[in-house]
Amino acid sequence: MGETFVVVGGDAAGMSAASKAKREDPDLEVIVFEKGEWVSYGACGMPYYVKGDIGELEDLVAITPERFREERDIDLRTHSEVVGIDREADSVTVENDEGTYEQSYDDLLVATGARAIRPPIDGMDLDGVFTFHSMESARAVRDSVAGESGESVDSPDSPDSPDSPDSLDSPDSLDSPESVGIIGGGYIGLEMAEAFDARGLDVSVFEMLPHVLDPFGDAIAEEVEDHLREQGVSLHLDTMVEAISGEGGRVAGVETDAGHHAVDAVLVATGVAPNAELAERAGIEVGETGAIATDEYGRTNDEHVYAAGDCAEARNVVTDAPDWVPLALTANRAGRAIGATVAGDRTETGGIVGTAAVKVFDLEVARAGITDPEVAEEAGFDPVSKVITAESRAHYYPGGKPITVEMVGDRESGRLLGAAMVGEEGVAKRIDTVATALHAGMTVEEVQNLDLSYAPPFSPTWDPVLTAAKVLSGKLE
Amino acid sequence: MGETFVVVGGDAAGMSAASKAKREDPDLEVIVFEKGEWVSYGACGMPYYVKGDIGELEDLVAITPERFREERDIDLRTHSEVVGIDREADSVTVENDEGTYEQSYDDLLVATGARAIRPPIDGMDLDGVFTFHSMESARAVRDSVAGESGESVDSPDSPDSPDSPDSLDSPDSLDSPESVGIIGGGYIGLEMAEAFDARGLDVSVFEMLPHVLDPFGDAIAEEVEDHLREQGVSLHLDTMVEAISGEGGRVAGVETDAGHHAVDAVLVATGVAPNAELAERAGIEVGETGAIATDEYGRTNDEHVYAAGDCAEARNVVTDAPDWVPLALTANRAGRAIGATVAGDRTETGGIVGTAAVKVFDLEVARAGITDPEVAEEAGFDPVSKVITAESRAHYYPGGKPITVEMVGDRESGRLLGAAMVGEEGVAKRIDTVATALHAGMTVEEVQNLDLSYAPPFSPTWDPVLTAAKVLSGKLE
Missing domain, CATH: 3.50.50.60 (FAD/NAD(P)-binding domain)
Structure with a gap:
């Protein structure tokens, strides 16, 4: 009654928790702070948006902000970044366009997700270098390779204009790359290889390990590699990218320990890291994996602070030890369980076994x-x-x-x-x-x-x- | 050393047992009696042979008799029917073209399979009435509907000529049916509906229960029924077939409690029954299901007599009670385990949970x-x-x-x-x-x-x- 559940982060874990808590206890005040524009979106679908299988970026959104607010009665505040947690005062500091304010909580969920790792190499700021861990980045990549003009213009909710508006008028301009180097042969790297190939680009993948898809083992990886080569993807295994070289401020190539490779664009897909810093600064414990440590109910070392999703650990059932596998189901499930717990129905978040699937061509x-x-x-x-x-x-x-x-x-x-x-x-x-x-x-x-x-x-x-x-x-x- | 393992029946359970036993103990004498011509064949593929997805009946055979004999050193005797088991003498009576003889055993496996149930209705002997539980019957059905001449002629191993050789020269003759009534809406009935439909026949299915695919429950069955109707199959649920009517010795229609339906051919697919009689006559216990009762090693009430496959019960893990689900994996697995046990490596046959899958269009x-x-x-x-x-x-x-x-x-x-x-x-x-x-x-x-x-x-x-x-x-x- 009158209690407040504050959620930091409006994607899978956060919105699942908010929805479940509000449904179980309609008297609960549920406030979600999301620093960006997008909530409850299917980030896993972004490669297929770039590929063209999915028409609009908005199609990836499961539930719109309006529906969360109107149908689920959740106080969802977008463009609102939580910059601090005060565990003494049970409050968070929120920054938005108008300034900074404090919001108190009875229970807090940290669902800050993960971010793309940016390797410390030269050339990361050149035009034509993309990372891929936000809806905006997906739009930028598609705008750059689509060879169609103004796809994003159709979207009334589009938060801002693409970085290179000139491409809207000149799809065949020099800005449209003909080749791309993908740094990293993990899930995203290989899904994007398929997407770029479908867009007609020459695709090269650079992986510093001996094989792509490291968590799948050599035998499986070798079959994937054979298939990638059959599809015309140029594979550079055991190859360290040392720099991205440019010309006139734009990407011109990838410099590796095995030499120079000319490419017009680069996608950096070298993995993700948990956004654990906000919690860590507030004295919340972080596990050996670098993600926020949690118990079987998703609780951190502070009994009123929970963590879930790509920023949090989960228990691996096989090793019976904490693990960090940032995937969507784990986030959804933990968020839902925490929402139930906060609403008074103690629910375990459930263990994981590191299950993953990926389509590669x-x-x-x-x-x-x-x-x-x-x-x-x-x-x-x-x-x-x-x-x-x-x-x-x-x-x-x-x-x-x-x-x-x-x-x-x-x-x-x-x-x-x-x-x-x-x-x-x-x-x-x-x-x-x-x-x-x-x-x-x-x-x-x-x-x-x-x-x-x-x-x-x-x-x-x-x-x-x-x-x-x-x-x-x-x-x- | 010098011991003899006798197997009655040369399909999944029998040949799995024979192969495993011989591999584990090469000194074992392994004799398999098969009353027909075919061994180790994929009966589950027969509908797709009729449909035309599979070229030759021989394609369904996993391992030929020659390979069992030559590569696996199994004494496989086809056209040899076991007509009696003498448990006092530890021997079986075998009938073949040349007469009758006794074969002694140290261990015996009864793997006599199941047979198509023939409902006690008039008209079962008319031309154009088919059952479907042997390779010969599959060939007869295909020959009758294929609209192609002489497919079976290509097969050098073909045991005998089709029943209606005249159809070989006149694919468009009156003998080729244009409509078929399928009695029974179980797996075989529905797989055959798809096969007949692919051959251009008008298909009617008659099911005495309110729904097809009874073990799947009403909700699932109703979706299957909608789909069948969309495919143009005429469904007659809750409908009892009382007789098959004929004209000039050939099928003319199906007589049901809801009236007459004109059809040119009938497939009887009213289920199967375990071939337990041979064992039962020898005092082997039969369970409530009508199939041969077995323990966790596939042993019957006689410690030297095992039973496996479509003639035998298995333990249902969910009910922890004996069950009879005549499917291929259960037969293969039980046969293999019994083969190991007979060869000295006691192996449980494993429980079942009644898993089944079927394609319906x-x-x-x-x-x-x-x-x-x-x-x-x-x-x-x-x-x-x-x-x-x-x-x-x-x-x-x-x-x-x-x-x-x-x-x-x-x-x-x-x-x-x-x-x-x-x-x-x-x-x-x-x-x-x-x-x-x-x-x-x-x-x-x-x-x-x-x-x-x-x-x-x-x-x-x-x-x-x-x-x-x-x-x-x-x-x-």
Whole structure:
């Protein structure tokens, strides 16, 4: 009654918490501060906006600010940045266009998200260098490569004009790049490779590690690399980008430890870092991962301060240790649970197993659990790994595609530790079987004995996950 | 050493057992008796052979008899029917073209499969009436509807000529039916509806129950029925077929309790029954389901006699009771486990959760666990059910399709009991998440907290399975 729940950050975790809290307790005053314009947007869809699969940036928005305000009765304040937390006074300092003010809270949620890492190299400020972690950045990239004029003009909610308004009138001008260098071969880098390729650009990917998609393991990564090359992407693995070179203030190339590569534009996709500083300055504990430490209810070391989403840790069920995997479902779920808890219904945020899926051109790539032997060993396991290839459909049914599965188990306990897989169909959701088995703490032998679905158009009799478990099980004996 | 393992039946369970036993113990003498010509064939693919997706009946064979004999050193005897088991003498009586003989065994596996039920109605012997539970029957159906001449002539291994050789020369003759009545709206009936439709026939399905696909529940079945009607299939639900009428010895129509329907051909797909008689006559126990009762190692009440596949029961993990679900994976797995056990490596056959998937024209339909409230109540549960519809992809990603999920949980324990779902994509393998959760005995709340994969092309942030669990969880509280 009359209590105030303040949320810092208006994306997945923040808006889920605000909505759930208000729904469970309509008397609660729920205030959300969002420093930008956009709330509740699907950042994961931005590559497909650049690619052109999605017409308008606004299409990525699940619920508009108006609906949050009017239908859900949430006091959503955009263009309002929280610059300080005073835990003694239970209040936050808010900056907006008109100045600065204090807002007191009974419960506070820090949902400040993550930011794109900007590597400390020369040339980051050249025209034609893009990072990719905000709606505005997505618009800038699309405006630059679309070869269509004024797409953003259609959007009445568009917060501001694009950085290079001259491109609106001259889609074929020199400003439209013909080639792009992507620094970083992670999810975003590879999704954007597909997007740029669809826009007709020559795409080069620079990855400092020996393989792309590091968390998926070498066997899976190598198949992705073969596929990228088949699609015409130029791959530079084990290659460190040392600088971005320019000419007349615009990108001219990428300078690596293996030489110069001429490109017209650069996308920097070298990963993200948690926005934990606001909380840290207020004495909120940050874990070893660099993200905000939380308990099973998403609470920080201050019982009235919660953290969720890309700025916060979650418990990894496989290692039973804190982990930082900044993905959308974790953010949504933790936000929702915290909203319920704040409204009086104590709800655990739930553990994670590091499940992820990504589309890379015609491939589906997915993972769950621990597949990296070093990480497994650090967590106290003796990992045994096996790679198999099976078909996505019955051998006689047309259109089947090979699926490669790497599965990892613990030698002593026989426990399933994780798996990664790749193929042209039936991969992204097949990983959920592995994720569910990991949540249940199953052994590889138990996985082998799962009663999974079979019908000729959808699977061989022994699903690839079962085949992987069967073969790995033999190796664990 | 010198021991003999005799297998009765050369399909999934039998050949899996024979292969595994011989591989684990090469000194074992392994003899398989198969009364027909075909072994190790994919019966599940037969509808697609009729449809024309699969060129030759031989394509359905995973491993030829020659390979079993030569590569796997299995004494495979086709055209050899076991007509008696003498458990006192530890021997079986075998009939082949040349006569009858006894074969002694140290261990015996009964893998006699199931047979199509022939309803006791008039007209079953008319020309143009087909059942569908053998390779020969699949060939006969295809020959009758293909509208192409002599497809079977290409097959050197073809055991015999088709029943109506005249159709070879006259594909457009009166013998080629233009309409077909399918009696039974189960898996086979609906897969065959698709196959006949693809061959240009007018298809009518007659189902005596109120809905098709009974084990999937009304909500899912209704969507399948809508889809069938959209595809031009004439559905007759709640309709009992009382006779097949003929003219000049050929099918002329189907007589139901709702009247006469003129059709040129009839497919009888009223389910299957376990071939348990051979075992039963030898004093082997049969369970309440009518299939052969087995323990966790696939053993019958005689410790040297095992049973597996479509003739045998398996333990349902959800009810912890014997169940009979004659499907391919169960047969393969049980056969393999029994082969290992016989070779000295005691291996459990594994429980089942009744997972099944079927393609019906453009729909994927899948189920796992207990979804029928009556069955749940009989098993001592207090079932609560919820139906939701969600999207197969992120809301903004093009091409997403609705997926309808019915999920059932137990009110008191909160335990997940089962689910069924339907949609145009991403259904058949999504059910595996449910199957895995059922094996683990998860509560609906635990399912709601699973870390399932998310990427815009493959799933909304909250996977439909999670959404169903979330909504059902609210109803269980």
